[in-house]
Amino acid sequence: MNILILPGDGIGPEIVAVVDAALQALDRRFSLGLKLDRQDAGLVTLKSLGTTMPDEVAAKARVADGVVLGPAATEDYPSAAEGGINISAWFRSQFDLYANIRPSKIRPGVPGHVPAMDLIIVRENTEGFYADRNMAVGTGEFMPTPDLALAVGKATTEGCRRIAVAAFELAMRRTKRVTAVHKANVLRHYSGLFLKQVDAVSVDYPEVTVDKVIVDAMAALLVRSPEKFDVVVTTNMFGDILSDEAAELAGGLGLAASLNAGNDHAIAQAAHGSAPDIAGQNIANPVAMVHSTAMLLDHLGAKHGDDKFAQAGQFLAEKTDALLVSVATRTSDLGGTCTTSEFGDALVASILDS
Numbered sequence: 001m002n003i004l005i006l007p008g009d010g011i012g013p014e015i016v017a018v019v020d021a022a023l024q025a026l027d028r029r030f031s032l033g034l035k036l037d038r039q040d041a042g043l044v045t046l047k048s049l050g051t052t053m054p055d056e057v058a059a060k061a062r063v064a065d066g067v068v069l070g071p072a073a074t075e076d077y078p079s080a081a082e083g084g085i086n087i088s089a090w091f092r093s094q095f096d097l098y099a100n101i102r103p104s105k106i107r108p109g110v111p112g113h114v115p116a117m118d119l120i121i122v123r124e125n126t127e128g129f130y131a132d133r134n135m136a137v138g139t140g141e142f143m144p145t146p147d148l149a150l151a152v153g154k155a156t157t158e159g160c161r162r163i164a165v166a167a168f169e170l171a172m173r174r175t176k177r178v179t180a181v182h183k184a185n186v187l188r189h190y191s192g193l194f195l196k197q198v199d200a201v202s203v204d205y206p207e208v209t210v211d212k213v214i215v216d217a218m219a220a221l222l223v224r225s226p227e228k229f230d231v232v233v234t235t236n237m238f239g240d241i242l243s244d245e246a247a248e249l250a251g252g253l254g255l256a257a258s259l260n261a262g263n264d265h266a267i268a269q270a271a272h273g274s275a276p277d278i279a280g281q282n283i284a285n286p287v288a289m290v291h292s293t294a295m296l297l298d299h300l301g302a303k304h305g306d307d308k309f310a311q312a313g314q315f316l317a318e319k320t321d322a323l324l325v326s327v328a329t330r331t332s333d334l335g336g337t338c339t340t341s342e343f344g345d346a347l348v349a350s351i352l353d354s
Contacts, residue, residue, distance in 0.1 A: 018341075018344035030315075040054075056266070068292075254288055255287050257295060270323060271288065283339060323347060
């Protein structure tokens with residue numbers, strides 16, 4: 001398997017270095033036959049090559065079996081015309097990564113804000129109200145006058161159907177419960193189309209129980225009783241907001257793993273940003289990036305029918321969580337005392353010594 005590794009910006013090189021070392025250790029332990037291809041993209045190549053996404057890197061990404069993508073400091077990028085291509089958006093659109101899978105759970109030893117939670121938010125990733133992904137030409141935002149801003153949300157039958165299928169397939173591997181989050185009481189057509197497709201897909205999964213919750217109620221219920229939810233499926237913007245809320249309840253965005261997946265490609269990318277304020281200090285939490293990579297390995301195992309990759313992904317996730325039990329192997333954001341690189345060293349040792 002060929003894995004393309006792009007460290008990204010800000011804290012990206014520090015946390016992706018932990019992933020790189022962990023993948024090498026897993027390769028030794030499970031004989032995965034990994035070929036790790038490390039390339040630069042983002043601010044580094046903007047400075048040296050005039051673009052955040054060089055053509056050579058784009059070509060390598062297209063043929064890779066999977067990609068590990070560090071965070072991108074998109075707020076510091078110039079316009080696309082000036083070379084500042086939004087890397088995350090590029091991957092989503094070029095590879096049609098319609099499913100953004102974001103798990104959140106309470107882990108032993110981690111200071112969370114709720115007593116129990118183990119859920120996965122399945123977020124539609126290519127439509128919705130986000131202007132960078134919902135139009136063929138132009139954007140979904142426009143201003144007829146300087147005092148009037150309008151935004152268009154996009155929902156298609158196919159987009160809603162396929163994210164519902166992704167959620168139901170995931171539910172079949174868990175507790176067979178799906179919660180569809182919507183705002184159909186107000187957005188009758190936009191959210192109504194989403195719910196219609198959830199209902200249509202549910203017919204093919206009679207074993208799965210389906211609930212429907214309005215988004216503002218869901219935001220409250222995540223705080224009050226998150227243990228009641230398992231697989232949550234929703235549209236783009238709602239999923240983005242609710243998944244950050246769930247991650248914070250579980251202990252913080254340093255734990256916010258994420259997999260962007262389509263029919264042909266998958267990208268491991270932590271849900272958090274590049275955190276330039278702590279970049280280079282060796283204090284960033286690499287757990288979200290590590291867990292994202294574990295999800296990628298599991299995805300590759302399922303896609304290629306190779307149990308070794310699924311086992312390696314589960315093993316990596318378990319070893320990572322085991323380190324979080326101790327203050328000595330948690331980073332400072334979780335009340336711990338270890339550095340980014342020390343966490344990486346401990347993780348590699350745990351993988352190889354077990």
